[in-house]
Amino acid sequence: MKISELSPEYRQPPPHAGLLTDLNRVVADVEAFDTSDPSSPEKLAADLRRLLTKLASAASSSPSGLDEAFRLKVWNLGFRLWNACVDRANHSFPARVAEAEIRQAAPELLLVAGLPEDIPNARAKAASFFHRTGLIWLELGRADLASACFEKATPLVSAADTEGDRAVLLDLNLARARAASSAGEQALAVALLSRSKPLAAASPEGVKALAEEYLRIGKVALATKPPDPALDASNLLTEALDLCEKAAASPSRATPPTPGSTPATPNLQVIKDQCLRFLAVERLEANDYEGTLRCIRVWRASLGLGEEHPSIGFMALRACLGSGNLAEAEMELETLMANAEAPDCVCVSAAELYLASRGADAAFKVLVALAARCRAGAAAAAAVRVLKKVVENAGGGTGRARAISELVSDERVVKLFDGPANTHERSTMHALLWTCGTEHFHAKNYEISADLIERSMLYVSRDEESRSRRASCFRVLCLCHMALQHLDRAQEFIIEAEKVEPNIRCAFLKFKILLQKKEEGEAIKLLKTMVGYLDFNPEFLTLSVHEAIACKSVGVAIAALTFLLGRYSAGKPMPMPMTEAAVRRNLIALFLREPGSEAEILKYSRRAKLRMAELGMEAIFGKGTVGLRERNWFAVSTWNMAVKMAKEKKHDYCSEFFELAAEFFSSGNGEDDANRLLACKSLIMSVSAMLLAEELNKSPLSDSDLKKGVEMLSRAGKLLPLTLPSAPVTSDQLEDNNLLFLHTFNFYHLLNRMDTSAHPQQLQLVKNFAASKACTPGHLLRLEEIASQGTQPNLQVAEFLLKASITTALASHSPNYGIISTALRRLVGVAGLQDFSGSMSDAVYDVFRQAYQIVVGLRDGEYPFEEGKWLAMTAWNKSNLALRLGQRSVARKWMKMGIDLARHFESMKQYVSGMDEYFEHFQKVSGKEPDECSQQDGAPSISLSGSVSQPGLV
Numbered sequence: 001m002k003i004s005e006l007s008p009e010y011r012q013p014p015p016h017a018g019l020l021t022d023l024n025r026v027v028a029d030v031e032a033f034d035t036s037d038p039s040s041p042e043k044l045a046a047d048l049r050r051l052l053t054k055l056a057s058a059a060s061s062s063p064s065g066l067d068e069a070f071r072l073k074v075w076n077l078g079f080r081l082w083n084a085c086v087d088r089a090n091h092s093f094p095a096r097v098a099e100a101e102i103r104q105a106a107p108e109l110l111l112v113a114g115l116p117e118d119i120p121n122a123r124a125k126a127a128s129f130f131h132r133t134g135l136i137w138l139e140l141g142r143a144d145l146a147s148a149c150f151e152k153a154t155p156l157v158s159a160a161d162t163e164g165d166r167a168v169l170l171d172l173n174l175a176r177a178r179a180a181s182s183a184g185e186q187a188l189a190v191a192l193l194s195r196s197k198p199l200a201a202a203s204p205e206g207v208k209a210l211a212e213e214y215l216r217i218g219k220v221a222l223a224t225k226p227p228d229p230a231l232d233a234s235n236l237l238t239e240a241l242d243l244c245e246k247a248a249a250s251p252s253r254a255t256p257p258t259p260g261s262t263p264a265t266p267n268l269q270v271i272k273d274q275c276l277r278f279l280a281v282e283r284l285e286a287n288d289y290e291g292t293l294r295c296i297r298v299w300r301a302s303l304g305l306g307e308e309h310p311s312i313g314f315m316a317l318r319a320c321l322g323s324g325n326l327a328e329a330e331m332e333l334e335t336l337m338a339n340a341e342a343p344d345c346v347c348v349s350a351a352e353l354y355l356a357s358r359g360a361d362a363a364f365k366v367l368v369a370l371a372a373r374c375r376a377g378a379a380a381a382a383a384v385r386v387l388k389k390v391v392e393n394a395g396g397g398t399g400r401a402r403a404i405s406e407l408v409s410d411e412r413v414v415k416l417f418d419g420p421a422n423t424h425e426r427s428t429m430h431a432l433l434w435t436c437g438t439e440h441f442h443a444k445n446y447e448i449s450a451d452l453i454e455r456s457m458l459y460v461s462r463d464e465e466s467r468s469r470r471a472s473c474f475r476v477l478c479l480c481h482m483a484l485q486h487l488d489r490a491q492e493f494i495i496e497a498e499k500v501e502p503n504i505r506c507a508f509l510k511f512k513i514l515l516q517k518k519e520e521g522e523a524i525k526l527l528k529t530m531v532g533y534l535d536f537n538p539e540f541l542t543l544s545v546h547e548a549i550a551c552k553s554v555g556v557a558i559a560a561l562t563f564l565l566g567r568y569s570a571g572k573p574m575p576m577p578m579t580e581a582a583v584r585r586n587l588i589a590l591f592l593r594e595p596g597s598e599a600e601i602l603k604y605s606r607r608a609k610l611r612m613a614e615l616g617m618e619a620i621f622g623k624g625t626v627g628l629r630e631r632n633w634f635a636v637s638t639w640n641m642a643v644k645m646a647k648e649k650k651h652d653y654c655s656e657f658f659e660l661a662a663e664f665f666s667s668g669n670g671e672d673d674a675n676r677l678l679a680c681k682s683l684i685m686s687v688s689a690m691l692l693a694e695e696l697n698k699s700p701l702s703d704s705d706l707k708k709g710v711e712m713l714s715r716a717g718k719l720l721p722l723t724l725p726s727a728p729v730t731s732d733q734l735e736d737n738n739l740l741f742l743h744t745f746n747f748y749h750l751l752n753r754m755d756t757s758a759h760p761q762q763l764q765l766v767k768n769f770a771a772s773k774a775c776t777p778g779h780l781l782r783l784e785e786i787a788s789q790g791t792q793p794n795l796q797v798a799e800f801l802l803k804a805s806i807t808t809a810l811a812s813h814s815p816n817y818g819i820i821s822t823a824l825r826r827l828v829g830v831a832g833l834q835d836f837s838g839s840m841s842d843a844v845y846d847v848f849r850q851a852y853q854i855v856v857g858l859r860d861g862e863y864p865f866e867e868g869k870w871l872a873m874t875a876w877n878k879s880n881l882a883l884r885l886g887q888r889s890v891a892r893k894w895m896k897m898g899i900d901l902a903r904h905f906e907s908m909k910q911y912v913s914g915m916d917e918y919f920e921h922f923q924k925v926s927g928k929e930p931d932e933c934s935q936q937d938g939a940p941s942i943s944l945s946g947s948v949s950q951p952g953l954v
Helices: 017-031 040-061 068-090 096-113 122-139 143-157 163-182 186-201 204-224 233-248 269-285 289-303 310-322 326-338 344-358 360-373 379-394 398-408 411-415 420-442 446-459 464-483 487-500 504-516 520-530 538-550 554-569 580-593 598-615 617-621 624-647 651-665 673-697 703-723 731-752 756-770 777-787 795-811 817-834 843-855 865-884 888-903 906-926
Strands: none
Touching: 017 040, 017 068, 040 096, 068 096, 068 122, 096 122, 096 143, 122 143, 122 163, 143 163, 163 186, 163 204, 186 204, 204 233, 204 269, 233 269, 269 289, 269 310, 289 310, 310 326, 310 344, 326 344, 326 360, 344 360, 344 379, 360 379, 360 398, 360 411, 379 398, 379 420, 398 411, 398 420, 398 446, 420 446, 420 464, 446 464, 464 487, 464 504, 487 504, 504 520, 504 538, 520 538, 520 554, 538 554, 554 580, 580 598, 580 617, 580 624, 598 617, 598 624, 598 651, 617 624, 624 651, 624 673, 651 673, 651 703, 673 703, 673 731, 703 731, 731 756, 731 777, 756 777, 756 795, 777 795, 777 817, 795 817, 817 843, 817 865, 843 865, 843 888, 865 888, 865 906, 888 906
């Protein structure tokens, strides 16, 4: 029988042969190291995942599972795959994630295939593959995949039947703890470490590994400080230290190793030292300084004579300072400085901490030690750091500041900063002392400030780049000595500053010194030179004014403002610190402080008015409300000055100031009623002052002055109707009432200076006043006085005024009979002056008859007693003149008037009976003799020999 004739069932292939073929092919591809295809690792990983899925399906579909031969073949392929991954790792393939997936396929194949009976320690080997794969995932930062590997491996060796299984299980627990810690699950990590203690006890290497993991998690807890009390850093580090101590005390450590042999347990000193060091850090952070020092003492005892880590000395220093043991702290600092392994930065930080507690007193010793300790070029930087700490902790105390000053001025310290390599440190040192000095300056500790600033100049080079810095130091020193009233010393410093850097600031400080030394003449000379500096700014003239006022040198302040004002007049393009009006205002305000400065005030006020006329109000005073305030200030100032001059009887100045006030008050567009009223008042008062000056100086006004006065009053006359109230004048408006009278009074005076052609104009003027609501009987009487006096009296005006006065007084609710009686007496006089034909006119008699009509019905005492007596006696006595002239009818009329008037005055009743008796006698005698008045047209004269003489009333 041929082989081809055999039945087919005897030629069937082994089960899952295709799966083995595919696995063999993929494993061969992994072993092939194909680097030409960048996507090859990912493709291999995907193929392995697909085949693992098929293998798992095959294993689950078979009722009896995979046979032993198949398992052996899969394990063979798994080992080949693992060895290939190891080789690929040695060649550093770039796709590390895909490589980790390929590597993980090896233990997955072993796990899916099952455990062959012919392979020894199969469980431990599979678990070891998972353990190593998980470590790679940890390196890649995939703690989740790592944990999955460890969790798959743990059941394989959890029974811990053999020494190998226990070793692998310990490694797995430690790896799981590390993965949990990486994932932030610190509590799980600690639990896994606790679970590993029995496993580690049998192996010195296990103890070391477990101690390392406790140390690692303790450092994490020390850094993160989790709130869970089970994760206390101190407990974890203590646990690690205890493991080291137990391992050191184990019997295997008691037997010394023979020469050439390997010690039974690893060297745990490094781990123990780290535990002690981090325990010291933890205690230091908890402010347990004694605990820190205990840890350090244990460490040093175990170290022996070897070189200690620099951090030990640094922590010991901090603990000594914290516990207040400064002597021990100094020894620790010296030890740290002597440690050649200690970096310079650690030594400088230690020096800073030490000086923060000891202060500036110990700084010099520390600086010398640092200078000897630090390498060339670093000594200056270290000194700067140390001195900065000393300055920061010195506070504002005077003693500490003086100690710092002495320290930085020591030659050995200054020498540390020599050389061009230390330029930056030198600048830093200067800035440090400058800042400290300025702080004392602002705190008004000028002596300390001057000392520190002067010492800071030791760190300023004399090259061209440092000129500005040196000049600034000199200027601040000048200010300090000025504040201390060391004016000569301040002057020396500012002279030096000007030599180094001449500028306007130096000139201004020299100006301040001259002011304080009361050398006002020199100060004014210096003001003249200020404008010549290249960096001159008009603001310095403003500052000069403030300084001069503060020093009560008004003359210097005036000079400074004058120089500033000159720059406005010159039209300089430089921006000015204030408006021209503000400068003039300040000038005038300063002159107001000086007695007898009215001429200067008048000059600058006039100039302000002229500039306003030239450039406009906004250009001089400013815009908006600011300009209005400035304009009003000048107006009110000139008004107040005019009032002051009036009180001092300097009427010439008074007139001019009122005239200027009128200009300022009326300068606005559409000025309000208040300014309009003040402008009107100013015009009228200016003319009043002009007339008073004429009277006092005994010099008549010139024609131009008369013309100017008339123009001013004409302007005021146009404003008056706008200012007077429409309602009748009350007592609280008396000033406005007087204003119209004063205008009329002054206008009449000026018209009186002209020829008689002005009489009609005068009459019209007083008629207008009498028709106004502001007219009062008193005003009319006052006007009548000037109308009836002088070289050219205007009797017509006088008569009008008197009659108007009587009429106005009688029309009031409470007539003033004092004014009425005065007006009647004057009217009698004016009527007599107009009676050029003697007693033939009835004008005087009409006045008496009007008086009689007024007094009829008055209560006793209501009409003035003297005036009533005068009326009665004057009327009676006028009959005497008529008798002498032979006018008996006129005499009879006057006698009758006198008797009628006397009857109405209680004080005249004693004369009435005598007057009546005489009048009856006169009637008898005069009835027989003709009256002279009847002998006209050639009638014969009758002798007066038969007449009787009339008794006169006095």
